Amino acid sequence: MSTIVDIVMSGLFQGSLYAMIAVGLALVWTTIGVFNFAHGVLMTVGAYIAWQLASSDALGLPIFIALPIALLASAAIGLLMQAAIVRPFIGRPDVVLLAVITTLAAASIFENGTLLIWGPRPMQLPPLAAGTVKIMGIGISAHQLIIILVTPVILAALWFFLTRMRLGLALRAVAQNEDACHLVGLNVAALYGLAFGLAAALAGLAGIFLGGFTFMSPTMGSEPLSKALVVVIFGGLGTIAGPIFAAYIIAFFEAISIYFIGFYWTPALLFAVLILTLMLKPEGLFSRRSRSLA
Amino acid sequence: MSTLLEIRGIETGYGRIKILHDVTLDNASGNIGLFGPNGHGKTTLLRCVSGLLRAWHGEIRFDGQVITNLPPRRIVERGLIHVSQGNRLFPDLTIRETLRLGAFPRRARAQEAQNIERVAALFPKLRERWSQRVRTLSGGERQMVSIAVALMSEPRLLILDEPTLGLAPRIKDELCDAIKLISQAGVKLVVVEQDVEFLLDLADHLYLINHGEVAAEVRPGDSMNHEAIMEMYFGRQTSALT
Amino acid sequence: MSMGVGIGRREITGMVVGAVVLALLPMVVQDSYYRHLLIMVFIYGIVASSWDLSLGYAGIFNFGHMALFGIGLYTYGLATTLLGISPWIALLAGGVLAALAAALISLPILRLKGIYVVLVTFAFGQLVVQLIISQSDYTGGNQGLVRIPSFHIPGHNLMRDHKLGFYYIALILLCCSTVFLRLMVRSRLGLAIRALRDNEEYATSRGISISRQRLITMAGSAVFTGLAGAFYGAYFRNASTDVFGASLTTLLLSMVLLGGISTIYGSLLAALLLTIFSEMIAGLGAWRPIVIGVLIILVMLAYPGGLYGAIAAAARALRRLGRRQASP
Numbered sequence: 001m002s003t004i005v006d007i008v009m010s011g012l013f014q015g016s017l018y019a020m021i022a023v024g025l026a027l028v029w030t031t032i033g034v035f036n037f038a039h040g041v042l043m044t045v046g047a048y049i050a051w052q053l054a055s056s057d058a059l060g061l062p063i064f065i066a067l068p069i070a071l072l073a074s075a076a077i078g079l080l081m082q083a084a085i086v087r088p089f090i091g092r093p094d095v096v097l098l099a100v101i102t103t104l105a106a107a108s109i110f111e112n113g114t115l116l117i118w119g120p121r122p123m124q125l126p127p128l129a130a131g132t133v134k135i136m137g138i139g140i141s142a143h144q145l146i147i148i149l150v151t152p153v154i155l156a157a158l159w160f161f162l163t164r165m166r167l168g169l170a171l172r173a174v175a176q177n178e179d180a181c182h183l184v185g186l187n188v189a190a191l192y193g194l195a196f197g198l199a200a201a202l203a204g205l206a207g208i209f210l211g212g213f214t215f216m217s218p219t220m221g222s223e224p225l226s227k228a229l230v231v232v233i234f235g236g237l238g239t240i241a242g243p244i245f246a247a248y249i250i251a252f253f254e255a256i257s258i259y260f261i262g263f264y265w266t267p268a269l270l271f272a273v274l275i276l277t278l279m280l281k282p283e284g285l286f287s288r289r290s291r292s293l294a
Numbered sequence: 295m296s297t298l299l300e301i302r303g304i305e306t307g308y309g310r311i312k313i314l315h316d317v318t319l320d321n322a323s324g325n326i327g328l329f330g331p332n333g334h335g336k337t338t339l340l341r342c343v344s345g346l347l348r349a350w351h352g353e354i355r356f357d358g359q360v361i362t363n364l365p366p367r368r369i370v371e372r373g374l375i376h377v378s379q380g381n382r383l384f385p386d387l388t389i390r391e392t393l394r395l396g397a398f399p400r401r402a403r404a405q406e407a408q409n410i411e412r413v414a415a416l417f418p419k420l421r422e423r424w425s426q427r428v429r430t431l432s433g434g435e436r437q438m439v440s441i442a443v444a445l446m447s448e449p450r451l452l453i454l455d456e457p458t459l460g461l462a463p464r465i466k467d468e469l470c471d472a473i474k475l476i477s478q479a480g481v482k483l484v485v486v487e488q489d490v491e492f493l494l495d496l497a498d499h500l501y502l503i504n505h506g507e508v509a510a511e512v513r514p515g516d517s518m519n520h521e522a523i524m525e526m527y528f529g530r531q532t533s534a535l536t
Numbered sequence: 537m538s539m540g541v542g543i544g545r546r547e548i549t550g551m552v553v554g555a556v557v558l559a560l561l562p563m564v565v566q567d568s569y570y571r572h573l574l575i576m577v578f579i580y581g582i583v584a585s586s587w588d589l590s591l592g593y594a595g596i597f598n599f600g601h602m603a604l605f606g607i608g609l610y611t612y613g614l615a616t617t618l619l620g621i622s623p624w625i626a627l628l629a630g631g632v633l634a635a636l637a638a639a640l641i642s643l644p645i646l647r648l649k650g651i652y653v654v655l656v657t658f659a660f661g662q663l664v665v666q667l668i669i670s671q672s673d674y675t676g677g678n679q680g681l682v683r684i685p686s687f688h689i690p691g692h693n694l695m696r697d698h699k700l701g702f703y704y705i706a707l708i709l710l711c712c713s714t715v716f717l718r719l720m721v722r723s724r725l726g727l728a729i730r731a732l733r734d735n736e737e738y739a740t741s742r743g744i745s746i747s748r749q750r751l752i753t754m755a756g757s758a759v760f761t762g763l764a765g766a767f768y769g770a771y772f773r774n775a776s777t778d779v780f781g782a783s784l785t786t787l788l789l790s791m792v793l794l795g796g797i798s799t800i801y802g803s804l805l806a807a808l809l810l811t812i813f814s815e816m817i818a819g820l821g822a823w824r825p826i827v828i829g830v831l832i833i834l835v836m837l838a839y840p841g842g843l844y845g846a847i848a849a850a851a852r853a854l855r856r857l858g859r860r861q862a863s864p
Contacts, residue, residue: 029651035651035654035655037658037782084833085833085837088837089836089840092840094840096597096650096651096654097597097793098793098836098840100597100599100654100789101786101789101790101793101832101836102832102833102836104782104785104786104789105786105790105828105829105830105832105833106829106833107782107786108782108783108786108825108826108828108829109825109826109829109830111782111825112783112822112823112825112826112829113826115822116822116823116826163391166394166395166397166398169387169391169394169395170395170398172384172386172387172391173384173387173395176384176385176386176387177382177383177384177385179346179378180378180382180383180384182344182345182346182366182367183344183346183366183370183375183376183377183378184370184395184396184398184399184443184447185366185367185370185371185398185399185447186367186395186398187365187367222662222782223662223666226658226659226662226663226666229655229658229659229662230659232655233652233655233656233659237651237652263670264670264671265670267663267666267667267670268663268666268667271659271660271663274644274656274659275643275644275656278644278645278647278648278652278656279643279644279647
């Protein structure tokens, strides 16, 4: 019984993190048509900014004040990044390739920048809430529980924004037809910035979630990013819902696999399953052919 | 009646290839009709007017104010709305979502509910498919959505680029009636159309665009009949061939 | 450029002259640091030009290329330390295993398009790293493999010849690799992969099999990359997962892109410039990848067509200037 609770809790927790990261990747892909390899370092940067604001070794602000500031800062960094290294290539036929190299370069810059500013020493963020909660005989930290509960709310809010609000509709429209967007009077450049900024804020939030749970390091974003890659391959990048489902499925798969097969071989098993899935269904499990949000 | 749209000496093109050579349309009264062979600059001119394509030279005025090379959204805000050719629109949005997007310009938001009613009355067919995705609609229905979206933006001047392209005659008539109603409501039109009958029905002042220039014009007072237009059209083409 | 099959006479002459010049270079360059620089240029040149085969010529968005280098490196390291296999055989094994891994990774990407190829190949690289780290009993995990045996040449001490031996081994690898890559792109297969890249539908309608060509291209791009990885292990005598990291990936990728894709020689030229630049600023520590990253972004912004594009633009400008002066 406790094993099952353990697996369920672990699946929900990891799934929340993966979903939060993967949704940001899908948001940028569907609107701008580029893949952001700096998404992982945006997590790292968000977590470190929050640390700077909230840690008792630094400014020591309460986490609920530090959190929104850190998210705004992440969004601003994402926005600037978009303007500097993505926007200039929009419209070129090789934009995908150029954006891969510039976002990889940005990842390298930010990773080493974090190392220079905060050093290699592992650090920890204050958790969102202290203490542990007992669920069916299993202790789980309040921090993790909050993440499990809050993530679906945030994802639902994002879904609401993209399907019910005019600005969200505009984001989805940009993904589908840029010229027509100009003709209904949308500010396409601003929408690109918004998509990137929003994705960066989601990445920053994921980083803060992670930083309150494990130790932070300048390379903390790379492993979750590689998991998110697997998630978006499974779920397809073309929609928002696909990666969310895939995130939870993969997290549960991992939790079960770690329990029965062990920690070391789980990545290899996951990858083998991924390759098999792709050979059978190349477009991902839930994706449609076109790029579109929601 | 002063002219709403004035175009003077426009030159533009794609890359290094010049498509329009010194196009001037500054004396139009009433609805403007553009015709001429394909690939001779009609769509290019419209894209330049709505800001999708930069003008290299010349000036475009809308309601007396210069709008040359403004960002498209600034032009939309002034009420110059371009319904482009082909109408791919946003395939994965529903009709209702697409119309909401049409009311994006600030000026149009206050009138949104009213405009929705107006559009629904104009195109009753669309109301039945309110929450259907645009990609599932027929060509005619998609054209109606395109015009409906434009109406949501509170147009003062509506540019229609070949609205009946590839449509069945019955749908064409339906669309023509709707466009007439729009015009009667006080919206000025610029129409590009291959169907001369349709064009004569809607436009007051016709311009023949050939080789990137205004090759001929038919003023409102001139006798405009089908044959005369066809002769102008094909006469030029055959002379160009020989 | 003619679309003929095979390497032209002028190019063969150029290759021979280039090889002879490089072979004679150590007589002038006596300092072992500069020889080390050239060895690094050769290694990165092999890796970048091989990457150009898959990324540039075949248009396969392969972003797991550095994993193939890493596989060569760890194959060599594990084979020599754990299994005690002769270094020369382990070197070959590095190339063979990298080619097998590339063939394996081609299977899922054969039917994929665009960004999904990027994701799968990138994820493949991440998987290799995770496997290496998780099997730390054998691979040393994050600490890496140390004290890897190096090559042994009877009657010659590679450690005390001011890097002359390593220089020639690397040069031989580079020459073989370049001839191999040029033969591949000038062969019927090379024409076929370019045809596939430029117009997939047309090429398949003419009976070109996508799967087979992509598989052969990927394996072909892996052989010398794996050999270079193995050589890297023998040269530095240690192996770490740093070779999979964003910094080295970006550096190598920028050689391919700055060299202008689909120009094997362009990547070699870019490898020369970027390796020397990167080694010159090695003292900057963590600033080094930042400087390189900023530089790459700036060059991409200024010349999205790559260094070759920049050189071509400069040549055009010079010609124009020349004409103007010739006809005043």
